[in-house]
Amino acid sequence: MLKFSELDSKFHIVEKRGLCPVCGSNMTQTDRLKEGNNVFIWYKCINDECGGQRLQKQSAR
Numbered sequence: 001m002l003k004f005s006e007l008d009s010k011f012h013i014v015e016k017r018g019l020c021p022v023c024g025s026n027m028t029q030t031d032r033l034k035e036g037n038n039v040f041i042w043y044k045c046i047n048d049e050c051g052g053q054r055l056q057k058q059s060a061r
Contacts, residue, residue, distance in 0.1 A: 023047055023050040038058065043055075
């Protein structure tokens with residue numbers, strides 16, 4: 001069983017590398033939305049058998 005700090009580290013690595021948090025495959029950007037000073041980017045796993053998705057929030061500099 002993973003401890004919280006180990007699981008948290010795993011998700012930071014996955015996010016930085018652009019990998020699916022479910023299966024570890026690459027992810028592709030599917031949508032982008034600018035709202036105020038933020039940009040929300042939606043990613044989907046390229047593996048058709050996986051339903052992994054991720055939403056990333058960035059500052060709109």
